[in-house]
Amino acid sequence: MNHTQGPDIRDTKAPSGPIEERWEKRKFSARLVNPANKRKLHVIVVGTGLAGGSAAATLGELGYNVTSFCYQDSPRRAHSIAAQGGINAAKNYRGDGDSIHRLFYDTVKGGDFRARESNVYRLAQVSVNIIDQAVAQGVPFAREYGGLLDTRSFGGAQVSRTFYARGQTGQQLLLGAYQALERQVAAGTVTMHTRHEMLDLIVSDGRARGVIVRDMVTGEIERHVADAVVLATGGYGNVFFLSTNAKGCNTTAIWRAHERGAYFANPCYTQIHPTCIPVSGEYQSKLTLMSESLRNDGRVWVPLRKNDSRAPGDIPEQERDYYLERIYPAFGNLVPRDIASRAAKNVCDEGRGVGPGGLGVYLDFRDAIGRLGRDAVEKKYGNLFEMYERITGENPYDVPMRIYPAVHYTMGGLWVDYDLQSTIPGLFVIGEANFSDHGANRLGASALMQGLADGYFVLPTTIGDYLADGPYGDVDEEAVAEAEVKVRDKIERLLSVNGTRTPDSFHRELGKLMWDYCGMERTEESLRKALERIPELREEFWRDIKVTGTAEKLNQVLEKAGRVADFFDLAELMCLDALVRTESCGGHFRAESQDSDGEALRDDERFAHVSAWERTPGGPVLHKEPLEYEYVKMTQRSYK
Amino acid sequence: MNLTLRVWRQSGPSDDGRMVTYQVEDVSPDMSFLEMLDVLNERLILEGDDPIAFDHDCREGICGMCGMVINGVAHGEQRATTTCQLHMRHFEDGATITIEPWRAAPFPVVKDLVVDRSAFDRIIQAGGFVSVPAGSAPDAHSIPVRKEDADDAFDAATCIGCGACVAACPNGSASLFTAAKITHLSLLPQGQPERVSRAKAMVDQMDAEGFGGCTNTGECTAVCPKGIPLDTIAQMNSDYLKANGK
Numbered sequence: 001m002n003h004t005q006g007p008d009i010r011d012t013k014a015p016s017g018p019i020e021e022r023w024e025k026r027k028f029s030a031r032l033v034n035p036a037n038k039r040k041l042h043v044i045v046v047g048t049g050l051a052g053g054s055a056a057a058t059l060g061e062l063g064y065n066v067t068s069f070c071y072q073d074s075p076r077r078a079h080s081i082a083a084q085g086g087i088n089a090a091k092n093y094r095g096d097g098d099s100i101h102r103l104f105y106d107t108v109k110g111g112d113f114r115a116r117e118s119n120v121y122r123l124a125q126v127s128v129n130i131i132d133q134a135v136a137q138g139v140p141f142a143r144e145y146g147g148l149l150d151t152r153s154f155g156g157a158q159v160s161r162t163f164y165a166r167g168q169t170g171q172q173l174l175l176g177a178y179q180a181l182e183r184q185v186a187a188g189t190v191t192m193h194t195r196h197e198m199l200d201l202i203v204s205d206g207r208a209r210g211v212i213v214r215d216m217v218t219g220e221i222e223r224h225v226a227d228a229v230v231l232a233t234g235g236y237g238n239v240f241f242l243s244t245n246a247k248g249c250n251t252t253a254i255w256r257a258h259e260r261g262a263y264f265a266n267p268c269y270t271q272i273h274p275t276c277i278p279v280s281g282e283y284q285s286k287l288t289l290m291s292e293s294l295r296n297d298g299r300v301w302v303p304l305r306k307n308d309s310r311a312p313g314d315i316p317e318q319e320r321d322y323y324l325e326r327i328y329p330a331f332g333n334l335v336p337r338d339i340a341s342r343a344a345k346n347v348c349d350e351g352r353g354v355g356p357g358g359l360g361v362y363l364d365f366r367d368a369i370g371r372l373g374r375d376a377v378e379k380k381y382g383n384l385f386e387m388y389e390r391i392t393g394e395n396p397y398d399v400p401m402r403i404y405p406a407v408h409y410t411m412g413g414l415w416v417d418y419d420l421q422s423t424i425p426g427l428f429v430i431g432e433a434n435f436s437d438h439g440a441n442r443l444g445a446s447a448l449m450q451g452l453a454d455g456y457f458v459l460p461t462t463i464g465d466y467l468a469d470g471p472y473g474d475v476d477e478e479a480v481a482e483a484e485v486k487v488r489d490k491i492e493r494l495l496s497v498n499g500t501r502t503p504d505s506f507h508r509e510l511g512k513l514m515w516d517y518c519g520m521e522r523t524e525e526s527l528r529k530a531l532e533r534i535p536e537l538r539e540e541f542w543r544d545i546k547v548t549g550t551a552e553k554l555n556q557v558l559e560k561a562g563r564v565a566d567f568f569d570l571a572e573l574m575c576l577d578a579l580v581r582t583e584s585c586g587g588h589f590r591a592e593s594q595d596s597d598g599e600a601l602r603d604d605e606r607f608a609h610v611s612a613w614e615r616t617p618g619g620p621v622l623h624k625e626p627l628e629y630e631y632v633k634m635t636q637r638s639y640k
Numbered sequence: 641m642n643l644t645l646r647v648w649r650q651s652g653p654s655d656d657g658r659m660v661t662y663q664v665e666d667v668s669p670d671m672s673f674l675e676m677l678d679v680l681n682e683r684l685i686l687e688g689d690d691p692i693a694f695d696h697d698c699r700e701g702i703c704g705m706c707g708m709v710i711n712g713v714a715h716g717e718q719r720a721t722t723t724c725q726l727h728m729r730h731f732e733d734g735a736t737i738t739i740e741p742w743r744a745a746p747f748p749v750v751k752d753l754v755v756d757r758s759a760f761d762r763i764i765q766a767g768g769f770v771s772v773p774a775g776s777a778p779d780a781h782s783i784p785v786r787k788e789d790a791d792d793a794f795d796a797a798t799c800i801g802c803g804a805c806v807a808a809c810p811n812g813s814a815s816l817f818t819a820a821k822i823t824h825l826s827l828l829p830q831g832q833p834e835r836v837s838r839a840k841a842m843v844d845q846m847d848a849e850g851f852g853g854c855t856n857t858g859e860c861t862a863v864c865p866k867g868i869p870l871d872t873i874a875q876m877n878s879d880y881l882k883a884n885g886k
Contacts, residue, residue, distance in 0.1 A: 054774070057774070058773075058774040061773040061774060072697060072703070072705060073695060073705065073756070073757055073758070074704075074757065074758070074760065074761050074801065075761075076704070076761075076801055077697055077698075077703040077704060077705050077801075079697070079698060079703070081698065081702050081703050082698045082700050082702050082703065091780070093781065129775070129777075131780045132777040132778065132779055132780045133772070133774055133775070133777045134780075135777065135780040135783060135830070136770065136772040136776070136777035136778070136780075136783075136830055137769070137770050137772055137777075137830070138770045138793075138824065138825050138828050138830040138831050140790050140793045140794040140797050140824065140828070141790070142790070143785055143786075143787045143790040143791075144787065145787050146784065147784030147785050147786055147787065148781055148784055149780060149781065165794060166794065168702070168798060171702055171798070171800075172794075172797060175797065178764070179764060179768055179769035179770075180769060180772075180774075182761060182764045182765045182768065182769065183765070183769045183771065185761075185765050186765040186766065192761075194758065194761075217750055246697040246698040246699070246703060247696060247697055247698075247699060248697050280668070280670040281668050281670060281671070283668065283671055283675045283676075283678065283679050284675070285672070285674065285675050285678055285699060286699045286700075288699075288700055289700075390721070390725055390727070391672075391725070391727065392670070393669070393670065393727065393729050456774040456775070457774065457775070460774065500686070502682050502685045502686065504678070504682060505682070546685060546686065548684075548685050548688060548689065548690055548691065549690055553651075553652060553751070554652075554693055554750060554751045554754065556691070556693055557685060557691060
């Protein structure tokens with residue numbers, strides 16, 4: 001796949017001056033809309049996770065006329081709900097030296113110096129307001145006996161700044177946003193459409209002016225126009241088929257916006273989580289995450305010998321390889337996510353993996369149980385052990401757990417400026433769907449923070465500045481009709497092939513290909529292979545796909561087929577982006593770019609930039625947004 | 641394992657619906673219940689049949705999207721488990737498994753095992769929130785909460801809104817769902833200003849949706865994947881009585 005290079009992106013619209021003052025400055029410079037006029041301004045919000053739910057609720061509270069869409073049967077079910085660990089905030093309630101500047105610093109460093117300083121600083125500033133907002137809504141965070149909020153420490157930080165609600169922080173925060181949203185539905189400011197899927201963006205006179213959606217129950221194709229469109233449709237980890245994402249998570253909304261002109265930034269940045277329950281067979285439909293906290297007491301090992309089929313209990317101590325402790329004596333089992341993931345892959349590639357297909361490593365609590373006693377281990381990890389046993393049928397108190405890395409989060413997404421506006425005026429992108437804030441690697445407990453920062457606090461301010469010029473008047477009827485016809489044609493095409501393979505069978509094959517060639521470790525050779533194979537597979541898809549039923553009613557096969565079709569195109573761009581970025585950084589590991597210890601080696605001379613891809617009829621065009629670091633000194637990570 | 645499935649098939653809301661029997665072979669005990677249905681659906685697609693429609697999303701037991709009545713029990717016989725977290729090792733080889741949708745008048749069938757649970761959203765709209773616009777909140781530590789209250793509130797707040805409680809209740813009552821939210825917010829200081837009006841509005845909406853009354857059979861809490869306690873309903877009734885006494 002050939003690409004050309006376009007002009008750099010020089011203006012991100014971040015205010016100048018000291019970094020602490022930029023967000024204040026922008027809030028003041030953003031024009032306000034007269035309360036009487038807000039009702040006349042119509043905003044569409046697609047997606048109801050932490051970002052979309054909080055944005056729609058807040059815009060409704062401000063008095064805008066909001067229409068919200070989600071593909072689930074209720075806005076309460078968006079996949080933010082599955083986040084376990086917690087949410088970071090620079091409250092410094094512990095007095096342990098935390099500050100806005102430290103959260104900013106940790107996030108920029110954790111992102112391997114590939115995030116925008118101004119955005120990250122704002123995120124750290126706003127983080128404190130999120131906790132206040134959530135507590136006021138009645139989110140039942142964990143508390144101490146004095147009645148104050150409890151916190152814990154999380155990967156990549158030396159302070160205790162993570163607020164949590166047992167292992168269900170995402171659920172509780174999402175229900176807070178959902179309840180705020182339903183309050184606005186009752187107030188009449190938000191119109192909610194559940195079981196609706198966005199299938200195209202309406203662009204009229206160069207501005208985003210609406211969406212084409214499909215009512216998934218009746219099959220009806222609907223047009224909705226507005227003065228601005230907000231996409232909060234999450235990440236694209238399901239391009240790998242197996243991931244920790246919900247089954248319905250997909251790239252269609254952001255991909256169609258990309259096809260309409262929105263730049264796609266850093267598509268190759270994917271995060272692979274080291275502690276997931278391994279695949280048990282060909283029928284596997286998704287992967288389940290086990291909290292990273294397990295690595296605090298569990299020891300990771302594989303047999304020293306290849307293809308050792310003995311039961312773990314029969315393998316004597318001297319024939320076990322505690323490889324993380326061996327390779328990284330300083331951090332041992334607590335090395336960052338990307339390093340732990342890659343090390344697991346390496347030992348499995350050597351033929352020393354355990355469990356079905358040799359794709360797993362042991363996470364052993366034998367020593368912890370011996371040291372602390374079974375009761376203490378149960379107190380700390382009881383619910384996780386139970387979850388593991390439920391899925392695998394094995395009791396981790398007796399047999400070591402088996403874990404394997406899995407795709408978990410995508411740092412890439414649609415390019416946005418400081419206002420969270422894409423390259424299409426009037427199209428705003430928030431939460432995991434955009435590329436901002438996390439650079440090449442996201443720290444634990446930062447996804448919830450970003451989603452809510454965008455939705456409750458950043459977007460409602462910045463979109464006001466755009467809407468101050470509205471209402472934007474009539475929408476070009478031809479643009480609407482063209483988008484609708486395009487959607488109908490695609491559905492018609494999917495239904496008419498009547499081939500011999502199901503959408504899932506293609507999705508599985510694409511996912512495996514991406515995992516093998518564009519997964520934890522990428523090489524020029526693997527990426528070129530993928531770029532050769534993806535178009536062939538896509539061609540086969542359009543020749544041999546089988547979609548049963550009709551478009552006029554609930555049709556889950558049709559929904560799935562449409563999503564898989566978009567994953568092909570995205571997969572190709574991911575591989576291209578990974579091929580062009582010949583350095584390693586964060587979640588993107590190019591085998592050619594590693595230091596003598598096998599660690600990711602950045603190339604700041606050539607790659608200290610965001611790669612923003614434009615889609616044109618002549619092929620992808622790469623625009624670079626140079627990254628400058630005024631406040632954090634760039635260093636190479638080391639965990640030895 | 642080889643299984644016989646008897647599955648409720650209904651092409652749309654106005655169709656009468658019927659049980660249809662399918663044979664599935666080579667089921668692995670490590671499959672989840674939904675993966676077993678995935679395998680059957682792949683076969684049905686290739687045979688040109690309409691696959692069985694069912695709701696699902698996270699497949700981690702937290703989104704509340706999945707739900708079917710398996711052998712007469714909402715989410716199956718395994719306790720405190722959503723359908724997606726139920727695994728085939730709990731079934732006998734050669735067994736016949738009956739699969740039906742949630743059955744309750746306020747949950748009309750959309751297709752096969754998919755039902756419309758929007759009534760739950762409308763109950764929340766009636767008052768299942770604290771009225772606090774973004775940006776208006778005081779510092780989080782200005783509102784201390786007793787740990788015991790926070791923990792009890794959390795236990796009620798874990799409801800995933802799946803609707804199993806309604807499906808299991810002989811009266812088709814949504815009391816456990818409604819009470820879980822009322823209790824969550826009633827136990828916290830943040831929920832006090834709207835406590836009484838909330839209970840009244842939510843209970844009235846529950847009734848308006850056509851859900852039945854609670855007669856303390858406890859079937860709801862027995863099938864609840866999150867084990868929401870039955871005494872939340874007492875809390876709801878207490879708050880509701882206060883509203884009507886005023």
